[in-house]
Amino acid sequence: MKSVKPLGPVMLDLRGPSLSPDEKDKLTHPATGGLILFSRNYESPDQLMNLVAEIRALRPDILIAVDHEGGRVQRFREGFTRLPPASRYRERSNGQLETAETMAETAGWLMAAELRAADIDFSFAPVLDVDCGISDIIGNRSFSRDPLEAATLARAFARGMRRAGMAAVGKHFPGHGGVAEDSHLALPIDRRPLAEIEARDLQPFRILIEFGLEGVMPAHVVFENVDKRPAGFSPFWIRDVLRHRLGFDGAVFSDDLSMAGAAFAGNHVDRARLALEAGCDMVLVCNMPDAAEEVLESLENHANTESESRLRRMRGRFPLDRNALLSSEDWGRAVELIASINEQPGYA
Template sequence: MLDIAGTELAAEEREMLAHPLVGGVILFARNYQSPAQLEVLTAAIHAVRSPPLLIAVDHEGGRVQRFIAGFTRLPPMRALGRLYDREPALAVNLTGAIGVVLAAELRERGVDFSFAPVLDIDFGSSSVIGDRAFHATAAGVAALAGGLVAGLARMGMGAVGKHFPGHGYVQADSHHEVPIDERPLAAIEKDDLAPYRALIGKGLAGVMPAHVIYPEVDERPAGFSPVWLKDILRGRMGFEGIVFSDDLSMEGASVAGEIVERGRAALSAGCDMVLVCNSREAAQHLLDGLGSYALDAGRAARMSTGAVDDAAYRAAAARVDEAKGAGLLA
């Protein structure tokens, strides 16, 4: 999965996206001007190949929402967690409405899915996660994320849980450092894995592993670890969806070597699709050096299926607006 430079698809980008190893495109704020422009761009990307490339975005709400003007401004997920502490049933229902709105607005403009929800637990130590996390407890994260996953599914959008097995405990930001989580597997299983166990089989179509090392389990970051991805995620937990690597350009991925080594290591460990962002040179180098690889078509098809229910979207949007007006999502 690659990115593109601007708000239109350039000829050289179209050629790169036609490469048989490319399976998708991730969009950023720089690719967005308006809903109408986005719809033209996604149509051009989908037209490159048949079956069409997957189009994704980080559209979680709060400080991680790439498209603003013309889209509903979604609250940080922490706001739902605060409401959950007072009125848990209402919070879960509102999270479901937010999922409906998120999915409907993206799919209407041709975006197949968002890398959401964040399933990390807020242990109070990670600034990069912070208010992106729903709650400080595994039960709270599982309940609220379950609401979001259900809302996404109602609009035909698959959910991608991140950052497996959990990024909420470490202080270091894997964009800039190599975080190390020293906890034993038993502690991680008790807390961080609980939301994944709750959501696997309930609409969780994808998982994105963390560029975090858990040395009590494996010396490799989770995204390069067959222990985490094959033995634990797929073997013990029974996950059958797509595993997306986090961006291989991040510092947390540097321990796996240069870009081709990173790509091979991630795929060998159990990732189905690897992301390379913000470096056209690195993306081309990876395509040139990777060899042959095929994405499981069945897993890919789960990311965007069915039609958008317009009536359900309108009702959910009205409910979100009402909750904002009442100060419930502040």
């Protein structure tokens, strides 16, 4: 049996649906602590479970994550329930917030249960951004344009995740909904004053943190009138606001350092260093294997016991058997409800 290694500060990705020899080396590198899966890594539930089992044989302790929030952002499709975008719960609730809460909690449970049945630790969900009507990259990924409604429904979604044994990651702190640009392609600039951000965008984060939110992902957005650095590289946003003012004691994951919104910080090694210095516990380096290798080498001797403790709390809390799940009444009822929200077959 493989010995448990310390969790390093880097989350990597894979090129395809199986592990290559060089990827096996990267997974066992001392700076590696996590792996994020994409659509290119998925062919079927059986293939996914075999891939995860192979990864666990190499690194039993590694965190395995995926972006699987629903709507446009759901990496595994065929063989998993198609989840609606977050805005759909409120739209289909006939004006009843309690009904929307039930829908959101059911979706959170269903998403998490299906992923946990494949031994995936967590999804980067829920989105806590408040839609301001100007961001295409957020848009219907937001639960609501009203901060308190967004918080209520995101909390319900996270509550469902928790019932399935999955930790939640709120994104994109302190809020990506107030800018039009896509941080995958550019560095968005938000010129609103801090008071407006506190009154609107921070509300879902504050409420979810009180609920016990386990993880947060900062935005690659510059809030120009607050700090000249993007939030994911800003000690003010991560240490002062998130940790001190809001009292968050969970894990902080950088957004992908390969995105255009992170380019201001220099090369990937510099980006990783600045993000960790700002207060991130783990940095994501995706879609650039050579850059990921450089970051790993630069952080080979990096150690932070507080970060590692926070990261270990992101592990899935209990195993789920896929066959038992798919034959359960709870799963059947949840799929039926989600299908009615989608107005299309819920399971493909």
